[in-house]
Structure formats: C-alpha cells, structure tokens
Amino acid sequence: MNIPYSRISLDGNEINYLREVLKSGWLTTSSKALEFEKQFAKFIGAQYTCVVNSCTSALHLAVEAIGIKKDDKVLVPSLTFTSSAEVLRYLGADPVFVDVEYETGLISPAILEKAIRSNPGAKAIILVHYGGQAAEMVNSYGNGIVDICKRNKIHLIEDAAHAFPTKFGDKFIGTFGDITCFSFYANKTITSGEGGMVATSNPTFCDRIKIMRLHGINHDVWDRFTHNHSKWEYDIIGPGYKYNMPDINAAIGLAQLELAEFYRLKRQKCAEFYFEKLDNIKGIDLPVCYGPLEYNSWHLFPIKITPEARVSRNEFIRIMADRGIGTSVHYKPLHRMYYYKNTYNLNPDDFPNTEKIWQGTVSLPIYPKLKKSELVYICKTIKDILT
Numbered sequence: 221m222n223i224p225y226s227r228i229s230l231d232g233n234e235i236n237y238l239r240e241v242l243k244s245g246w247l248t249t250s251s252k253a254l255e256f257e258k259q260f261a262k263f264i265g266a267q268y269t270c271v272v273n274s275c276t277s278a279l280h281l282a283v284e285a286i287g288i289k290k291d292d293k294v295l296v297p298s299l300t301f302t303s304s305a306e307v308l309r310y311l312g313a314d315p316v317f318v319d320v321e322y323e324t325g326l327i328s329p330a331i332l333e334k335a336i337r338s339n340p341g342a343k344a345i346i347l348v349h350y351g352g353q354a355a356e357m358v359n360s361y362g363n364g365i366v367d368i369c370k371r372n373k374i375h376l377i378e379d380a381a382h383a384f385p386t387k388f389g390d391k392f393i394g395t396f397g398d399i400t401c402f403s404f405y406a407n408k409t410i411t412s413g414e415g416g417m418v419a420t421s422n423p424t425f426c427d428r429i430k431i432m433r434l435h436g437i438n439h440d441v442w443d444r445f446t447h448n449h450s451k452w453e454y455d456i457i458g459p460g461y462k463y464n465m466p467d468i469n470a471a472i473g474l475a476q477l478e479l480a481e482f483y484r485l486k487r488q489k490c491a492e493f494y495f496e497k498l499d500n501i502k503g504i505d506l507p508v509c510y511g512p513l514e515y516n517s518w519h520l521f522p523i524k525i526t527p528e529a530r531v532s533r534n535e536f537i538r539i540m541a542d543r544g545i546g547t548s549v550h551y552k553p554l555h556r557m558y559y560y561k562n563t564y565n566l567n568p569d570d571f572p573n574t575e576k577i578w579q580g581t582v583s584l585p586i587y588p589k590l591k592k593s594e595l596v597y598i599c600k601t602i603k604d605i606l607t
Contacts, residue, residue, distance in 0.1 A: 221544045223544060223545045223546060223590075223598065225546030226546075228406060231479060234472050234475040234476070236475075237471035237474055238472065247466055248467060249434075249464040249466060252470040252471045253271050253465050256474045256477070257417070259477055263392070264392035265391065265394075265395050267420070267423075268421065269418065269419050270417070270429045270433065271415065271416070271417050271418075272418065272433050272463045272464065273416065273464060274403070274415065274416045274463075275379070275401050276307065276416070278401035278418045279307040279346065279377070279379060279401045281418060281429045281461070282307075282398075282418060283308060283344070284311065284432060285399065285425045285429050286343075286344060288313045289311060289312070290312030292308075292311075292344075293342045294314070294315055294345065295316050295345040295346070296308070296318065296346045297319075297326075297348050298319065299554075300348045300350075304554075305346075313343075315346075315554075316335070317571070318332075318335045320573055322576050323508035324353060324510070325522070327347060327355055328355070329368055336374070342374055344377055345374060345376055347376060347378050347397065349380050349382055349386060349393055350520075351507065351520035352383055352519040353383075353386065353510070356388075357389075357393075358388070358389070375398045375399075376397035376398050378396065378400040378401065381405075382403075382408075382409075382519040383517055384402050384410065386516060387511075394419040395419070395421070398420065398425065399420045399425055399429075400418070401416060402416055403416050404476070408519065409480070409487070410477060410480050410483065412470060412476065415469050416465075432461060432463075433460065433461060434460060434461075435462065437456060437457075437460065483588045486588035488514065490518070490587070491516070491586060493595045494521055494595070497595075497596075498603075501602070501607060502529070502606065502607070503528050504523050504524065504525065505523065505524040505526055505580070507520075507521065524580035529606055533579065536582060539605050540582075547583060547584060547585070548583040549583065551578075552578060555571050556568065
C-alpha cells in the first residue's frame with residue numbers, strides 16, 4: 221500500500237464558493253472573509269473573530285494586541301512549532317520555555333504554577349492545545365489554567381492550531397482565554413490552503429487586531445473599493461502588517477467549516493481503531509485522553525516508541541516508510557533548535573518530559589479519507605515491527 225501521512229478532504233461547497241468569488245471579480249478580502257468570520261464565531265460561540273492569512277499572523281497580532289513589548293517574558297511550551305515562540309521575537313520579547321506532561325504533551329495547571337513561580341515577571345503564556353486535546357482550562361477546585369492566569373494577572377493566549385473543533389467541558393476552545401489563534405493550513409482539521417483565525421471576547425483586542433492585520437488602516441479597505449460612494453479617505457493609526465485573508469482562501473475555509481464536525485468524527489473513528497488494535501503492544505505508549513473522545517479534534521494521533529521497543533523511533537519510521545506508510549514527528553522541541561538553544565543557553569535536562577516525548581514520538585496517519593483497509597494495514601505493520 222501507499223498511505224501518505226496526510227490527505228486533504230475537499231468534499232463540500234469549495235468549488236461552488238470559489239466560483240462565486242471568481243464571478244464577483246473581487247479576489248482579495250471581502251464578503252466571503254466576513255462570512256467566514258461570522259460562521260466561525262457562531263460555531264464556537266465566540267463573541268469576536270478576525271480572519272487572517274495564517275495562525276502565525278494570528279499569534280503575532282495577539283501578542284501585539286495585549287501589549288507585549290521588548291524584553292517582556294512570555295511562557296511557551298518547548299513542545300510546539302516555532303510559530304508559538306517566533307512571534308515574540310518579532311517584538312523583541314523573550315520566550316521562556318516550559319516542560320509539558322509526558323502523557324498528553326500539554327502544560328498542566330501544576331506545571332504552569334511552577335513556571336510562574338520561577339518566572340514572576342512573566343507577562344503572558346502562549347498555551348498550546350497539543351494534538352487536538354485541550355489543556356485543563358478550568359476545574360472544580362478553581363485551579364485550572366484560566367484561574368491561575370487570572371490570579372497571577374498574566375494574559376492567556378491559546379495556540380489552537382491543532383484544536384478545532386475541540387471542547388473542554390461544554391465549551392469550545394476559543395471561548396476561554398484572552399485571545400485564541402486557529403490554523404487553517406493545508407494539513408489542519410479544516411483548511412483554507414493558508415489561513416488563520418483570531419477569537420476573543422475582548423472588543424478592544426479585536427479592534428486592534430482588525431486594524432493591525434492590514435497596514436494599520438482605520439477601516440476596511442475593501443469597503444472603499446466595492447461600494448459606489450465618494451468616501452475614500454482613510455488614516456494609518458498604527459504600523460500594521462499585511463495579514464488579511466483573501467476571499468479565495470475564505471471560500472475554501474467556509475466550505476470546510478460546514479463539514480468540520482463530520483470530519484472530526486471521521487478522525488475520531490480512526491483514533492478509536494488505533495486504541496483498540498494497538499492496546500497492550502510492548503514498546504508503545506498511546507496518547508492519553510482526559511476527557512471524552514468527542515471533545516478532541518484528533519488533529520494528531522501521536523504514539524511514543526519506548527526504550528523497551530525492539531527498534532528505535534527512527535528505525536520504526538524508516539520501516540514504516542519502506543512499507544508504504546507515511547508518518548511525522550511532532551515535534552523536535554524548541555529547546556533543541558539551534559536558534560533558541562544558543563540564544564537562551566537551553567539545556568535539555570531542564571525539560572525531562574519533553575525530552576522523553578521527543579525521543580520516541582511518531583504521529584500516525586489520521587484523516588477522514590483513511591480507509592479501514594489502510595488502518596488495518598497500518599496496525600498490522602506496527603505489530604509486525606514491534607512484536
């Protein structure tokens with residue numbers, strides 16, 4: 221078989237909505253982008269949303285909106301993609317890297333409290349909902365992530381690149397922190413090709429983000445070009461960026477949004493199959509879920525090849541590839557990346573759980589178009605390699 225790590229599903233109204241954009245003659249940000257914002261907010265129950273051209277852009281706009289400045293310190297998990305930290309460097313701020321739980325790859329309330337005690341001047345945390353599972357946002361003890369951030373007066377920015385549609389309790393991610401950032405990159409749970417979304421309940425943050433996403437202009441530029449009126453003048457009220465999403469991308473995203481829960485359920489069925497067939501195999505640690513499976517977006521299914529396994533992680537990946545199965549690794553930790561390691565003099569010994577994950581982690585294929593015969597072949601191949 222030839223089973224790629226990822227396949228894109230385009231099974232909805234993508235062509236229809238793209239045709240509408242092309243016929244309109246207006247290809248950049250306009251009505252489809254506005255509708256995407258509206259429908260996304262309705263889906264997750266957010267008060268305000270702002271569509272942008274990537275999750276990295278969303279994170280940059282988020283840290284700028286909350287007032288992060290040069291030399292400010294912001295907590296970031298080391299187990300994440302570089303975007304979570306690099307946006308701080310755009311502003312001259314410093315990421316303070318934090319270890320995660322081995323079982324979930326998440327920052328727990330206990331880990332967060334320890335990090336805040338060790339870094340009392342931290343202004344914010346960029347919390348990553350790893351793999352599709354939400355961190356512990358609130359609990360009955362008043363000691364969830366949200367509670368800890370409020371008590372310590374630090375801003376909570378959520379990197380939800382993996383976490384749509386993800387729930388914690390009866391609420392979607394995107395309705396907890398100060399600002400939440402989503403990704404619609406090509407391999408994400410829904411895609412617009414390239415794209416991202418900001419969600420917040422704070423109108424001041426939303427207004428700032430909407431201004432800064434397009435050059436700091438004080439009102440929607442596309443309104444000036446799509447209406448027959450004489451109001452042309454605008455002002456620049458901040459040194460903004462070029463982060464708007466074109467309607468071509470928004471059309472795809474809007475169509476994908478309509479099938480988001482259908483796709484999520486398909487991925488959950490893949491996860492259930494893996495849990496059943498890979499249980500009790502020596503040499504594998506399966507992902508741990510604290511809540512119901514339906515709360516997880518299942519962007520990733522990361523297993524860990526343990527030291528007891530017959531083969532190393534790298535050898536496992538090689539054999540899987542030889543047998544036609546694509547895999548990936550999420551992630552090589554940021555404390556091991558040249559730039560961060562040398563800029564901040566980072567020591568792997570300070571991140572024991574992240575190191576343990578990194579040494580063994582492998583992400584298996586998990587997407588709506590994965591056939592049962594392919595899942596059977598993947599699990600049989602894993603058993604052949606490890607038993």
